[in-house]
Amino acid sequence: MTFETLGLSTEILRAVADQGYSEPTPIQQQAIPLILQGRDLLASAQTGTGKTASFTLPLLHRLGSNRRPQRRSSSPRALILVPTRELAAQVGESVQAYGQYLPMRSAIVYGGVKIGPQIQKLRRGVDILIATPGRLLDHLGQGTVTLEQVEMLVLDEGDRMLDMGFLPDIRKILAQLPQTRQTMLFSATFSPAVKKLAADLLTDPVQVEVAPHNTAAETVEQLIHPVDRHRKRELLSHMIGYRNWGQVLVFTRTKHGANRLAEQLAKDGLKTEAIHGNKSQAARSRALAKFKQGAVQVLVATDIAARGLDIDHLPHVVNFELPMVPEDYVHRIGRTGRAGKAGQAISLVSPEEYTLLKGIERLLKRNLPKDVVPGYEPTTPLPAGVEMCSRKRSPHPRYRGNRDQGRGVTRPTRLPEGDLMRSSRSSVPVKPAKVPTPRFSGTDAARSSDKHMHSA
Structure with missing residues (x-):
């Protein structure tokens, strides 16, 4: 299988080729077509399997296929929640790399740095927001961002967010999202807590598991x-x-x-x-x-x-x-x-x-x-x-x-x-x-x- 067979746009395929990739990984082969169909998804994959691209590529495609006039808006169209600053930066880099030929704006917000530059970027309007829960709540509290127009929600490393005690923050964020949206939950494990969160978050989800949970990569x-x-x-x-x-x-x-x-x-x-x-x-x-x-x-x-x-x-x-x-x-x-x-x-x-x-x-x-x-x-x-x-x-x-x-x-x-x-x-x-x-x-x-x- 090649990326061309997955149904991604020409702009995204060009960006993927620029990164030197030609064949999708197993998680990408399974997740990308389902996300392109608009399905809610509960996915488990080992780290290092190409998980980030499995949701950033179809997310960019769907937003790009339903383009809206460039305008200043306080609400992004897609929200990606991650547990740590490093993961936020990594996902942000992927969005930038794979979306380089698309007229979309993205922003990354996390704690530990000054909030002023983040506010300025959000005020200019963004299509895709990558955020850690705590700093996102700070922005919501200050009114520098709203979530009323979010079409797609991704929770990455859901098991880690639960382990780190982010569940109350996640619930506060979910309360400000539209009821009608596409939601994807990615987790390294399908623990009982993750399954309960999935039941609250997802609507008729498809479950994808490319490797047994709690196992180390064969490589x-x-x-x-x-x-x-x-x-x-x-x-x-x-x-x-x-x-x-x-x-x-x-x-x-x-x-x-x-x-x-x-x-x-x-x-x-x-x-x-x-x-x-x-x-x-x-x-x-x-x-x-x-x-x-x-x-x-x-x-x-x-x-x-x-x-x-x-x-x-x-x-x-x-x-x-x-x-x-x-x-x-x-x-x-x-x-x-x-x-x-x-x-x-x-x-x-x-x-x-x-x-x-x-x-x-x-x-x-x-x-x-x-x-x-x-x-x-x-x-x-x-x-x-x-x-x-x-x-x-x-x-x-x-x-x-x-x-x-x-x-x-x-x-x-x-x-x-x-x-x-x-x-x-x-x-x-x-x-x-x-x-x-x-x-x-x-x-x-x-x-x-x-x-x-x-x-x-």
Whole structure:
């Protein structure tokens, strides 16, 4: 199937071709025709499957096919609600890219930045509004926008909005929308809460689920490294330096933990930035831009801050700490292995986290492969119920960053048989590439610097 067979307008097809896409993904193949028909939709798809384009493309087509004279209006024709600033920016970029040949205006509104420029843009009139619930309510309260002419409503990552406590805000927003509209709800999971929200929102919806819920993409190779908590930072620095990783996204549980780890990795000689909810939007945007450009090697993030991050060909995700909620593990590792590209998700698991690991394995309905890195053996053995299991040979390349001369980016290459990324049974490690060696001085120094982070 090609995009031409989906019935999209010439202007949109031209914009899609400009982005380098020729074949729609499974969620796009199923969702786009239904939205073009005007149906309400309840859709579930793993992150990185092209979900954003599956609603932005038909939304743009329908608005473009029913064009209205350009006029100043306080009400958009389409409203896209998202849970985080980063996701709002990502969706806004998609709307701009795919709608570049259409005479439509769009605006993005979210908190953490000055409201004045947003007000000015809204007063000029917009066709498509991408918003987080809290900031949208601010604008509604000030009368800078109304929702009386909304024809299409999209709720993206509905499960995350519910997890973040946005349901009361969503209900206030829904009360100001026309009863007659087309509504689409996208969610990574079909939890009971999501289904209840769908029952309140949607009229005779079609349900689309392109992959089993709560599963990780097949393109992501998952691996567990058991290690003592106080040696995690040392092991992480070792992996990044020894394996010559050029780009890695690292998850921590807390904002303070993200700051502390970023400071420690910087002292180890790794170019590192942290993003979390306490950072201003400008600081988060700068850090993300530098990470995408290759100026930053390691980006340390909390779950909320990383929600909606869309980084092309991100090869590595590391769970420095396992999430408290098993479903968040799926969301985290979905930052890699996107759009059919192979990726690797590594979790550094201490004995205190074995219970969390068991919960993740129950969710995934399988035991994850576990390798002990030589020299980093945990002092506490794995408890009953947490089984050691070796990895099966994967069809996807294992990554070692290969610095692209003159461009500061990395390219994936296959690891030789002796690399430590292989099973710990490997007897002949390869000689590490010549990269800046992390500046930690032995285990004791690493333990000393780590104790502050873990006490937080």
